[in-house]
Amino acid sequence: PIPPLEIQQEIVKILDAFTELNTELNTELNTELKARKKQYEYYQNMLLDFDDIDSNHKDAKEKLAQKTYPKRLKTLLQTLAPKGVEFRKLGEVCEIIRGKRVTKKEILDKGKYPVVSGGIGFMGYLNEYNREENTITIAQYGTAGFVNWQNQKFWANDVCFSVIPKETLINRYLYYVLTNMQNYLYSISNRSAIPYSISSNNIMQITIPIPPLEIQQEIVKILDQFSILTTDLLAGIPAEIKARKKQYEYYREKLLSFKPLQNKA
Template sequence: MGEVLEYDQPNQYCVTSKEFDKSYPTPVLTAGKTFILGYTNEKDNIYQASKSSPVIIFDDFTTATQWVDFPFKVKSSAMKILLPKDPTINIRFIFFCMQTIPYNIGGEHARQWISRYSQIKIPIPPLEIQQEIVKILDQFLALTTDLQAGIPAEIKARKKQYEYYREKLLTFKPLNPNKEVKKC
């Protein structure tokens, strides 16, 4: 990995405030599952990632990774900001490759990028092939995301449908307008 990616130590991008608020403009990130810890109103030392200049953030202790294509600050310096060394490297391709690497840190509390992770070798196809792989994987990712987002809505809709039909099927009109229906 170290042959194709360089890293930026994020010390200068660390948030100093402990006050986060959703109304603030700049996300504060971690490479872990939480990803966006909150938002800050700090204006200085914001890392300027963008759609045209994305980065991978790498948790130096857990090896978790996140794709970032928007400006951000970080909570901790215990991560690396990874960038391609060469324009013939599609960083999104590398990000997808990183998702497939089984890596056991074995309870060791040590920085992983320099000591181990950067030593891992991955095959790099020509740029056109990288781009085609990324296109296919992005399509699957979008489909999966859409399905995951749609499942709760679908469950809610089916529940309402069930309640509607349950009420229709189990609500009886009196056979005789003057008599009540006996309920068991």
């Protein structure tokens, strides 16, 4: 279509303005997305940082008084762990269980239970499982050291470790501790060979804080709530960007749709 120049100019003006607004909004939304991620990481790190109040440190009690924990959490720490928080090796308080191998021929595109292997996503599906829901996994090969939370029954492949805590640990608390140590887990994996790998022995040597169970529960409660809010936001922002893009495409199509002139007989 070739409308008169004045109309072309007006269409360009409208679409340019819309493009500019759309770009600004996308930038703002992506900035908000990054800010929320950083905020979540900050709170997770703050809630799980017990290094200063290790019970082996003589000044743990004084350091605890200086900490900026949420009020209820700080009260619980001062009441239940006044001399500091105990640290122990993961192998002392958990079982690290390797999965069982399945071949590519056995893997299904569709099935009841996902197969967790050395990657971040699922390898495929099977109609049987060897691990219960709410299990922590650590990739042994591939994305070696990657920590994940499996919220459904699944099949753990032979390049996947399951971390099963004993009675002194709440599963979800341990998951948050390990994800907070994600970069450290990557650092203790063997990245000089392909594929990358991490040994169960290296994982078992990791030292983690083990506060009383009531304190673990409080931390899980706070981080679960924050995680839900963050997840909703992370889902909402891309959806908003997508909606704006559709809106722009709609108006562009409307502005550039012209009915052909009919020749009068």
